[in-house]
Amino acid sequence: MKINIRQFSQDELKQALKDHGQQAFRAKQIYQWLWQHGVGSFEEMTNLSKDLRKWLEENFLILQIVQDTAQYSTDGTIKVRFKLFDGHLVESVLIPVPKDNRYTLCVSTQVGCSLSCAFCATGKMKMERNLTPGEIIDQLVLVNKICEEKYQHEITNIVYMGMGEPLLNYKNVIKSIEIISAENGHNMSPRRLTISTAGIAKMIKRLADDSPRVNLALSLHAADDFKRSQIMPINEKNNLDVLMDALDYYSKVGKGNITFEYIMLNHLNDTIEDANNLAALCRSFRVKVNIIEYNPIGDGLFAKVDTEKVDRFASHLTQKGVLVTVRRSRGGDIDAACGQLANKS
Numbered sequence: 460m461k462i463n464i465r466q467f468s469q470d471e472l473k474q475a476l477k478d479h480g481q482q483a484f485r486a487k488q489i490y491q492w493l494w495q496h497g498v499g500s501f502e503e504m505t506n507l508s509k510d511l512r513k514w515l516e517e518n519f520l521i522l523q524i525v526q527d528t529a530q531y532s533t534d535g536t537i538k539v540r541f542k543l544f545d546g547h548l549v550e551s552v553l554i555p556v557p558k559d560n561r562y563t564l565c566v567s568t569q570v571g572c573s574l575s576c577a578f579c580a581t582g583k584m585k586m587e588r589n590l591t592p593g594e595i596i597d598q599l600v601l602v603n604k605i606c607e608e609k610y611q612h613e614i615t616n617i618v619y620m621g622m623g624e625p626l627l628n629y630k631n632v633i634k635s636i637e638i639i640s641a642e643n644g645h646n647m648s649p650r651r652l653t654i655s656t657a658g659i660a661k662m663i664k665r666l667a668d669d670s671p672r673v674n675l676a677l678s679l680h681a682a683d684d685f686k687r688s689q690i691m692p693i694n695e696k697n698n699l700d701v702l703m704d705a706l707d708y709y710s711k712v713g714k715g716n717i718t719f720e721y722i723m724l725n726h727l728n729d730t731i732e733d734a735n736n737l738a739a740l741c742r743s744f745r746v747k748v749n750i751i752e753y754n755p756i757g758d759g760l761f762a763k764v765d766t767e768k769v770d771r772f773a774s775h776l777t778q779k780g781v782l783v784t785v786r787r788s789r790g791g792d793i794d795a796a797c798g799q800l801a802n803k804s
């Protein structure tokens with residue numbers, strides 16, 4: 460059976476070539492073709508000998524995702540839906556901020572999600588499977604082309620914040636980070652990558668050990684266990700004490716920034732008492748709070764908090780010495796905003 464060649468790191472590819480009596484240094488060239496040029500066939504690897512290309516063809520496959528649809532929001536956000544080789548669909552979102560030269564891509568890591576956060580459209584989908592490293596990176600390669608065409612700029616930042624929980628697809632996510640930051644891959648600094656997690660404490664610690672330079676965002680959304688468990692079932696096994704301990708570890712071992720993501724939900728986590736609880740959690744290590752406006756997903760469970768109240772909440776945090784930004788919702792007209800990804804077109 461042929462093996463998907465894009466599952467290998469460069470070292471693994473070297474080993475595979477060696478094991479079959481091929482020259483190991485060819486791994487670098489193959490790797491560049493696969494990741495820098497994004498080729499879809501061995502035939503296109505023109506600096507390899509015909510014999511080597513034939514051998515590759517006989518033993519390996521290049522599985523790539525293909526663009527299915529693209530939707531353009533009036534605010535510049537672009538949502539792209541991709542079809543995987545087995546027919547499953549996933550989405551990525553490009554969020555451009557041209558005035559800051561910042562073009563952020565939000566990538567998916569799983570088809571569906573098993574964590575069932577109450578405010579999230581993906582959480583209502585069945586968890587189907589993990590994405591491979593290649594399927595994660597293809598989102599970057601393909602949306603980068605759109606970004607260059609539309610904005611004459613390449614993607615500058617990646618957040619693993621689309622469909623799925625990245626830390627539950629740990630091995631593949633780490634491999635994708637390695638390839639994206641490799642010199643022969645995309646040569647993008649890990650400082651420009653952010654892993655966003657619903658909060659799996661032991662995996663946060665592991666990430667600090669394995670990939671200390673990436674940034675970490677915790678989807679906090681409530682600063683006390685009772686409220687958090689109501690909207691995020693994962694909190695039952697990973698309560699705030701355990702999570703803060705893991706983040707403390709991350710802040711000591713890791714070199715990346717830590718952010719708390721906090722979606723404001725009307726009558727749930729929007730009082731001054733909530734802000735005080737949140738400020739208390741920010742005291743133990745350096746962390747920034749990102750307040751996010753809620754995007755209704757049509758189930759009537761939660762409502763958006765009005766803008767003035769959001770601003771009051773944010774300035775209360777600022778008064779308490781917390782570093783805060785308010786992220787106004789983007790791409791809401793095409794269901795591309797935070798928590799809205801569910802393969803609707």
Ligand code: SF4
Pocket residue numbers: 572573574575576579580581582583621622623624657678798
């Ligand atoms: S917010 Fe993230 S972890 Fe929670 S259900 Fe949605 S995709 Fe899964």
